[in-house]
Amino acid sequence: MIARLRDAYEWSSKATPRRLRNALALWTSFQRAKWSGVPRIGGLPFSISIEPTTACNLRCPECPSGLRSFTRPTGNLKQELFKQVIDELAPDLWALTFYFQGEPYINPGFLAMVRHAHDKGLYTATSTNAHFLDDAAAEATVRSGLSRLIISLDGTTQETYSAYRREGELSKVIEGTKRIVAWKRKLGSRTPHVVFQFLVVKPNEHQIPEARKLAKELGVDELWLKTAQVYDPKDEHPLIPVQEKYSRYRRNKDGTWSVKRKRPVLTGNRLEDNCWKMWHSCVVTWDGRVVPCCFDKDAHHVLGDLRNQSFGDLWRSEAYRSFRGQLLTSRSSIEMCRNCSEGSPVWA
Numbered sequence: 001m002i003a004r005l006r007d008a009y010e011w012s013s014k015a016t017p018r019r020l021r022n023a024l025a026l027w028t029s030f031q032r033a034k035w036s037g038v039p040r041i042g043g044l045p046f047s048i049s050i051e052p053t054t055a056c057n058l059r060c061p062e063c064p065s066g067l068r069s070f071t072r073p074t075g076n077l078k079q080e081l082f083k084q085v086i087d088e089l090a091p092d093l094w095a096l097t098f099y100f101q102g103e104p105y106i107n108p109g110f111l112a113m114v115r116h117a118h119d120k121g122l123y124t125a126t127s128t129n130a131h132f133l134d135d136a137a138a139e140a141t142v143r144s145g146l147s148r149l150i151i152s153l154d155g156t157t158q159e160t161y162s163a164y165r166r167e168g169e170l171s172k173v174i175e176g177t178k179r180i181v182a183w184k185r186k187l188g189s190r191t192p193h194v195v196f197q198f199l200v201v202k203p204n205e206h207q208i209p210e211a212r213k214l215a216k217e218l219g220v221d222e223l224w225l226k227t228a229q230v231y232d233p234k235d236e237h238p239l240i241p242v243q244e245k246y247s248r249y250r251r252n253k254d255g256t257w258s259v260k261r262k263r264p265v266l267t268g269n270r271l272e273d274n275c276w277k278m279w280h281s282c283v284v285t286w287d288g289r290v291v292p293c294c295f296d297k298d299a300h301h302v303l304g305d306l307r308n309q310s311f312g313d314l315w316r317s318e319a320y321r322s323f324r325g326q327l328l329t330s331r332s333s334i335e336m337c338r339n340c341s342e343g344s345p346v347w348a
Helices: 004-013 018-035 079-089 112-119 135-144 158-164 172-186 205-218 311-315 318-333 335-339
Strands: 047-051 093-097 125-127 147-150 193-200 224-227 247-251 257-259 265-267 270-272 282-283 289-291
Touching: 004 193, 004 224, 018 318, 079 112, 079 311, 093 112, 112 135, 125 265, 135 172, 147 172, 158 172, 172 193, 172 205, 193 205, 205 224, 224 247
Parallel strands: 047 093, 047 282, 093 125, 125 147, 147 193, 193 224
Antiparallel strands: 247 257, 265 270, 282 289
């Protein structure tokens, strides 16, 4: 609980009057859009994700990076493009996630980008499989000012870990975690807030108590239990947990699976099934293209290109306005939205 409060303080410490006004303008415009059906936007995003790389060292079976199945170009984010985007957005931006697809530490300039964002006063987070956290990388991570480090655990034995994190080594995850915790103590740093993220799948769901114990033993600040996205949920899927509370899917009477989602709410005479994320955040791919959210893994809904547009122009463009309008009127017609549970990780 104390660690969680420290993380909340780190987040709130990034507030400035301008960022607060921007967030309020976004929220107000979202509420007006829900009632009017007119997708006007009232500010710039206060939270974005940016992709350091599409490359990954692992072969996870439900991940396009792991499967090497992208149809879009692959590569590493360049410093010049990163600084261009962040320098434009930083006065209004509150939080920056260095993750979309791929393993961030593969990009050799990753931690320099974290430092630049930190120096701009942003809350920064990333997610890693921890295989590149040798002693030098662990020290550099702590010194970079990174606010939150999410480490994929996904098993407490090599057998269960590698059932999903194929070609991965649990021992490297544990050793990398130890190094981060040790450098935080050595440097007297409150950050990064270290999270073990446990992707709950059928092979590892029985190890949740052991994951809690391991997190405590290693000095990790939190454990999150995350539901797994499955691209083709059918029959007795080998990854869908037996315990429904840990599953993103619900078994229907006819034996098929469906995503557990919040039911649409009737507002006035309209059925409300919209998405707040489309008003406050987006994802920037390694090559500068902007997509609506993290469910568009292969960038099928490109709304603009920051190599030849300013972010402000792109954010208020006709393409973006049209996409937000579609969410307000027929979200179910957008394929990537059908696998969205609108849920957050379970704090364990």
